[in-house]
Amino acid sequence: MRKYIFKKLMLSIVTLFVIVLVLFLLMELMPGSPFNNDKLSDEQREALIRAYGLDKPVMVRFFLYLRNMFKGDFGVSYNLSINTPVLTMIRSRLPISMRIGVSALLLGSVIGLAIGFLAAFHQGKAADILCMVVSVIGISVPSYIFAIALSYYGGFRFKWLPLLYDFRNPVVSSIMPVTALSIAVMAVIARFTRDEAVSVMKSDYVMFARSQGLSDSTLLFRYVIRNSLMPVITVMTMLLVGLLTGSLVTEQIFAIPGIGFLLSSAITANDYNVVITLGFLYAGIYVVARLILDILYGIIDPRVRLGEK
Numbered sequence: 001m002r003k004y005i006f007k008k009l010m011l012s013i014v015t016l017f018v019i020v021l022v023l024f025l026l027m028e029l030m031p032g033s034p035f036n037n038d039k040l041s042d043e044q045r046e047a048l049i050r051a052y053g054l055d056k057p058v059m060v061r062f063f064l065y066l067r068n069m070f071k072g073d074f075g076v077s078y079n080l081s082i083n084t085p086v087l088t089m090i091r092s093r094l095p096i097s098m099r100i101g102v103s104a105l106l107l108g109s110v111i112g113l114a115i116g117f118l119a120a121f122h123q124g125k126a127a128d129i130l131c132m133v134v135s136v137i138g139i140s141v142p143s144y145i146f147a148i149a150l151s152y153y154g155g156f157r158f159k160w161l162p163l164l165y166d167f168r169n170p171v172v173s174s175i176m177p178v179t180a181l182s183i184a185v186m187a188v189i190a191r192f193t194r195d196e197a198v199s200v201m202k203s204d205y206v207m208f209a210r211s212q213g214l215s216d217s218t219l220l221f222r223y224v225i226r227n228s229l230m231p232v233i234t235v236m237t238m239l240l241v242g243l244l245t246g247s248l249v250t251e252q253i254f255a256i257p258g259i260g261f262l263l264s265s266a267i268t269a270n271d272y273n274v275v276i277t278l279g280f281l282y283a284g285i286y287v288v289a290r291l292i293l294d295i296l297y298g299i300i301d302p303r304v305r306l307g308e309k
Contacts, residue, residue, distance in 0.1 A: 077271055105182070181247060248264050
């Protein structure tokens, strides 16, 4: 087990190292610089580039960044919030994105589980077909399309809810973005739950329990739900990571001052340190989530460890 965990840990560290390197190379290939202000003269622009050390070779800056990163220093913003530490900028925005992402995950998961189990217990019937049609639409249509539709009808046309995010009323102004993000979660959870529940219902032990005269409700709560949830929880974990990384457009639509909005603004402004740090943060969240799941799989199921050997 120790060798298994050590291998997964080393693989995660190497993955993060490669990701930081790729981010640096991509930023180097991007056109322009952080100092594209027309009010700056060429001399002022060159002075700023030298002051921030951007005139050094990319690999030199890469290893300097790694050294500072191990010290907890991710650099400062070049133009979004001049000379403000990047971590300070992220610290004030991450809770907002986390709150909206977790809310969307909970809402989508509850509805998705209900739809999935409903479809499984009415397999092949109208309820099953309707549930799966809703799931396919939710998976196929991007979340920002739902966000635009909700923004237009719920915020602009009928004025049911605030059109933009409001710090004075964060709960109400988060309803539309949470709803938009939860639709894809609902669709994925519903489809996955339905497939897992159908598989469990066809298993030998459930067929035996049914032959003993147990009611559908007893089968549902004692066997089907319990044995279907473990794979679904795995999917839910990765969906949470996807909500944080996939909410850029949604945060733009509703003017949510989260890390998605910050990343899109930093890309537009060529604010290198902000882009690299947020890219590393997104990758780190995903890699850590995968690492935890792999370790849990190894603990729960010995066959995973044997397969690694």
